[in-house]
Amino acid sequence: MVLNPRAYLRVYQCMATELIDWDGAYREEGIFVGPPPWNIGEPQPAFMRLINQGRIHGDVLDAGCGHAELSLTLAAKGHIVVGVDLSRAAVDTATATAKSRGIVNATFLCADITSLTGFDGPSQR
Ligand SMILES: C[S@@+](CC[C@H](N)C(=O)[O-])C[C@H]1O[C@@H](n2cnc3c(N)ncnc32)[C@H](O)[C@@H]1O
Secondary structure, three states, rough: OOOOOHHHHHHHHHHOOOOOOHHHHHOOOOOOOOOOOOOOOOOOOOHHHHHHOOOOOOOEEEEOOOOOOOHHHHHOOOOOEEEEEOOHHHHHHHHHHHHHHOOEEEEEEOOOOOOOOOOOOOOOO
8 A cells, every 4th residue: 555645745744843643643533534644554665675675684673663564574574673652552552463463572662762761671661
């Protein structure tokens, strides 16, 4: 699935002005009707290309992981992954999805990637 250009623009505008209520978007109570448009059920196309080209190596920090299809895809390939997101709703969904898929090498944390306040390392949940 490819994002509608208008949806991309809306996301970009919101990110640029730091006005978006990320948690509200995941709870479907925010600016979008239904799920946020970046939830496409798989990693974003640019990352899929990198994965398919074998260009991702080692442990991964997925900053702003959201529902974490990128983290989960990489973890399923054997990478140790830490996903960080501001949204508690997104982190809870990512954690539940990892559990339902039997993925144990991905950890998800609710934190601000601009400061990582409250982040004491991947052992913290
Ligand atoms: C456009 S979404 C992309 C989500 C995910 N990477 C994906 O491809 O589906 C941007 C994500 O960054 C998160 N985010 C924005 N600012 C953040 C910050 N300062 N610290 C942590 N996460 C942040 C949002 O909550 C949101 O989940």
